[in-house]
Amino acid sequence: MSLPVDVASVTHSVQLAVAPVFFLTAVAGMISAVAARLARIIDRARVLEERVRSCSDQELIARLLHELVLLRKRGRIANFSIGCLALCGFFIGVTIVSLFLGQTWEMQWSLVAVSCFLLGVGSFLLALGCFLWETVLATHLLNFKVLEMGREYQR
Numbered sequence: 001m002s003l004p005v006d007v008a009s010v011t012h013s014v015q016l017a018v019a020p021v022f023f024l025t026a027v028a029g030m031i032s033a034v035a036a037r038l039a040r041i042i043d044r045a046r047v048l049e050e051r052v053r054s055c056s057d058q059e060l061i062a063r064l065l066h067e068l069v070l071l072r073k074r075g076r077i078a079n080f081s082i083g084c085l086a087l088c089g090f091f092i093g094v095t096i097v098s099l100f101l102g103q104t105w106e107m108q109w110s111l112v113a114v115s116c117f118l119l120g121v122g123s124f125l126l127a128l129g130c131f132l133w134e135t136v137l138a139t140h141l142l143n144f145k146v147l148e149m150g151r152e153y154q155r
Contacts, residue, residue: 020092020099020117027092027124031085034131038078045071067141074137081130084123091120 045068052064095116102109 020096023120024089024092027085027089030127030131031082034078034081034085034127037134038075038082041071041075041078045075070137070141074134077130077134077137081127081134084127084130088120088123088127091116091123095120
């Protein structure tokens with residue numbers, strides 16, 4: 001079974017589908033950035049877990065456990081962000097397919113395309129919010145007690 005395909009229609013379909021592809025590139029870059037942060041969180045947690053196992057100082061153990069709690073929270077936020085980005089990629093992919101099919105087969109897929117694009121943008125915005133939240137939590141782990149001790153020594 002051969003389908004009648006108009007070259008001009010296919011060309012226009014490809015042009016319509018190219019714009020969301022640039023959005024997919026941004027999503028891939030964000031996934032890479034968040035995945036790298038998640039990998040660092042996991043590596044840091046493994047180091048801290050080993051220090052807790054080998055340590056006998058209760059004050060140090062308490063600080064390490066507090067940091068591990070924050071790392072677990074950051075890891076969960078990063079995982080959620082990656083999930084939102086993957087969902088965004090899915091919706092943008094469906095947008096591209098619906099634009100292409102709607103144009104090529106002259107079907108009314110515009111509602112599907114618009115809905116999926118907006119869902120994709122919403123997922124992307126949610127992922128960006130999670131990314132921001134995770135980076136703010138990361139700054140809560142900074143410990144400036146050493147800096148304060150250094151000031152005391154300079155007096």
